[in-house]
Amino acid sequence: MFHAKRLKCTPQRLAVLKVLKESGAYLSINMLDKKVKEMLPGTGLATVYRALETLEELGLVAKVHLEDGCHSYAVAPEGHMHPIVCTECNKVIDFAECPLGELSEKLTQDTGIVIQNHFLQLFGKCRECQA
Known part of the structure; x- marks a missing residue:
């Protein structure tokens, strides 16, 4: 590489x-x-x-x-992943399910811009920090 x-x-x-x-x-x-x-x-x-x-x-x-x-x-994880970051302990969990495929297609139709890539990152509290 x-x-x-x-x-x-x-x-x-x-x-x-x-x-x-x-x-x-x-x-x-x-x-x-x-x-x-x-x-x-x-x-x-x-x-x-x-x-x-x-x-x-x-x-x-x-x-x-x-x-x-x-x-x-x-x-880098294999495949398309999005991270969820715990706001308390900074633990990071990658999730593979991507909800943006349909939105990307709609945006391409509406704007004429072909979406080539995107970045989605979420923040919240992990199970341990919620306790």
Whole structure:
């Protein structure tokens, strides 16, 4: 995938992917930076951000927006997913059911704009935080 886009498969990019794969969850930039530094001491925060940006462009990493303005990152799930973010604990649950297919078709008919993609993210309280 890297070579097809004329990008180098750097140790830093591989480390970011490895950390995300091993975690199996969405990680904050601070946690990700800490774990990457454990693997590759001397890696700067800016390098981690650049690696994330490249990996996201390649479709390998998913980014979710948290209510506090920060982001969390994970290995991109297969298929079309939408995240639900808990506003209390920042837990992220991906759901595959997409209610926007019919709306996209209607918008295309009404506006003449062919919808190529969309982003839907929901916020609420998870079961644990409701208790």
